[in-house]
Amino acid sequence: MTPQAPARTYRRLSVEERRSQLLDAALSLFAHRAPEDVSLDDVAEAAGVSRPLVYRYFPGGKQQLYEAALRSAAEALRGCFDEPREGPPLPRLARALDRYLAFVDEHDAGFSALLQGGSVVETSRTTAIVDGVRRAAAEHIYRHLGVDDPGPRLRMTVRMWITAVEAASLMWLDEEKQPPAGELRDWLVDQFLAVLSVTAARDAQAAAVVADLAAADG
Amino acid sequence: MTPQAPARTYRRLSVEERRSQLLDAALSLFAHRAPEDVSLDDVAEAAGVSRPLVYRYFPGGKQQLYEAALRSAAEALRGCFDEPREGPPLPRLARALDRYLAFVDEHDAGFSALLQGGSVVETSRTTAIVDGVRRAAAEHIYRHLGVDDPGPRLRMTVRMWITAVEAASLMWLDEEKQPPAGELRDWLVDQFLAVLSVTAARDAQAAAVVADLAAADG
Numbered sequence: 011m012t013p014q015a016p017a018r019t020y021r022r023l024s025v026e027e028r029r030s031q032l033l034d035a036a037l038s039l040f041a042h043r044a045p046e047d048v049s050l051d052d053v054a055e056a057a058g059v060s061r062p063l064v065y066r067y068f069p070g071g072k073q074q075l076y077e078a079a080l081r082s083a084a085e086a087l088r089g090c091f092d093e094p095r096e097g098p099p100l101p102r103l104a105r106a107l108d109r110y111l112a113f114v115d116e117h118d119a120g121f122s123a124l125l126q127g128g129s130v131v132e133t134s135r136t137t138a139i140v141d142g143v144r145r146a147a148a149e150h151i152y153r154h155l156g157v158d159d160p161g162p163r164l165r166m167t168v169r170m171w172i173t174a175v176e177a178a179s180l181m182w183l184d185e186e187k188q189p190p191a192g193e194l195r196d197w198l199v200d201q202f203l204a205v206l207s208v209t210a211a212r213d214a215q216a217a218a219v220v221a222d223l224a225a226a227d228g
Numbered sequence: 229m230t231p232q233a234p235a236r237t238y239r240r241l242s243v244e245e246r247r248s249q250l251l252d253a254a255l256s257l258f259a260h261r262a263p264e265d266v267s268l269d270d271v272a273e274a275a276g277v278s279r280p281l282v283y284r285y286f287p288g289g290k291q292q293l294y295e296a297a298l299r300s301a302a303e304a305l306r307g308c309f310d311e312p313r314e315g316p317p318l319p320r321l322a323r324a325l326d327r328y329l330a331f332v333d334e335h336d337a338g339f340s341a342l343l344q345g346g347s348v349v350e351t352s353r354t355t356a357i358v359d360g361v362r363r364a365a366a367e368h369i370y371r372h373l374g375v376d377d378p379g380p381r382l383r384m385t386v387r388m389w390i391t392a393v394e395a396a397s398l399m400w401l402d403e404e405k406q407p408p409a410g411e412l413r414d415w416l417v418d419q420f421l422a423v424l425s426v427t428a429a430r431d432a433q434a435a436a437v438v439a440d441l442a443a444a445d446g
Contacts, residue, residue: 054410162406166399170392170419177391188380197430201388204422212415 011113032057036079041120045076080136083120084143087113091150098226099154104199107175111191114179122183134175155219163213171202187195247285250275254297259338276342281343298354301338302361309368316444317372318417323415324368325393332397333405340401365390373437381431389420 022211023031027078035057039048050072054061068075092108093102114121148168152160161169175198189197209216241249253275257266268290272279286293308327311320332339366386370378378386393416400412407415421441427434 145446162403166396166403169399170395174388174423177388178384181387185380185384193430197426200426200429201423204426205419206391208415208418208422211386211418212411 013189028059028063030082031069032064032075033079033082034064036075037057037083037117037120040076041080048072051076067105077135078141080139083117084139087143087147091147093150093154093155099156099204099223100227102154103151103202104195107195107198108191110175111179111195112180114183115187115191118183119216122180143170144169144176156222157219161213161215163209164216164219167205167209167216171205174201180195185199246281248300250277250282250285250293251300252296254293255301255335255338258294258297259335261337263290295353295357298357299334302357305361306364307369308429309365311372313367313372317374318421318439318445320372320418321369322413322417325416326409328393329397329400329409329413332401333409336401340398362387362390362394372439375433375437379431379433381427382434382437385423385427385434389423392419 021030023063031054036053038054039056041104053075057064065071068078087110090113091106093106095102096105119228127139129207148165151168151172152158152164157164178194203220206216206223207220210220211217237358237363245414250271254266254271257270268282269279271293275282282293283289286296305328308331311324313320314394347353366383369386369390370376370382375382396412396416400406421438425438428438429435
């Protein structure tokens with residue numbers, strides 16, 4: 011909270027600060043390598059601490075550290091979706107996508123490893139964390155669309171689009187981040203409106219949402 | 229090949245027949261329960277054979293049997309995509325989707341377990357089998373669209389749609405197979421055209437494909 015905090019190395023970290031320093035180090039390692047290629051020694055080295063200290067904070071070892079890092083990444087991802095309910099909804103979606111793509115860009119290989127699963131440390135718990143982020147994304151979208159009780163077709167449409175966005179992110183990383191993030195974002199927003207419009211042709215709730223979007227945009 | 233084959237119980241099965249009988253039994257068990265809830269005893273019982281016989285065919289035990297069943301399901305799924313290159317392309321896509329949804333319908337819980345991963349027997353090999361099916365689906369689509377060398381935007385569009393179809397299938401199973409398969413199929417075809425049209429606004433190859441589709445439909 012002080013304008014200029016003293017450099018970290020010159021003071022003792024609190025438990026919370028130390029924990030978050032270790033998670034940051036772990037996340038940035040998982041971001042560049044698959045979880046199975048990251049050792050606790052690597053994390054200790056990256057954080058500039060001893061291996062026993064890492065174990066003191068994460069007695070469950072790598073699996074616990076990985077899950078904690080995943081939870082912390084999931085929280086950061088949820089943070090991307092936070093967007094004030096002001097102005098027309100589609101630009102809000104665009105801004106949330108900007109933050110999401112910046113996250114994907116920054117976390118890179120770790121993001122792929124996370125979503126593609128198949129990792130040695132994949133468990134039903136890690137799957138649940140990722141699914142939780144997907145659900146949170148869908149809830150945010152309903153809220154911004156002003157829908158309290160989404161019906162099955164609207165839900166299916168939104169979840170399909172979210173899955174498609176994930177697939178696009180993974181391919182984007184594979185394609186050396188082409189097209190540029192801004193273009194990808196516009197493309198994804200246009201796809202959102204397009205699939206919603208297809209659903210609107212067979213669902214009254216989606217039709218009302220599309221009409222609202224058109225009115226807000228006009 | 230004979231019009232009326234003698235009942236199976238009255239003759240000795242060939243190695244190939246026995247193997248395929250065991251795979252059928254395993255697939256139908258995996259279709260209704262998660263892989264971790266299926267034992268080799270269950271498979272032996274369902275096929276009406278002894279446990280040692282199952283082991284003779286699948287000495288690697290459950291993991292090997294699961295992978296073989298998965299491969300056999302993957303082959304059946306690829307079969308769904310086989311469609312003659314005759315008539316306008318969108319109805320071809322609709323027919324392939326009909327077969328795909330019939331497969332999803334029939335294999336139900338096994339299909340979910342397969343795609344949702346997180347199973348105890350999930351490995352990089354099983355992930356590769358599923359990815360192979362996705363790739364095959366994309367190749368079929370390019371071929372039917374008359375595209376020899378799909379560029380990055382067209383590829384991204386097609387892969388996103390395939391992922392969205394998978395998500396839709398899983399939700400469809402969760403939603404007690406609502407809407408009816410025929411409606412879901414039309415909805416998915418309309419979505420395909422919609423996302424392709426969005427891409428057409430920023431990609432010449434996709435624009436040519438959409439123009440061809442409109443001409444074929446007209």
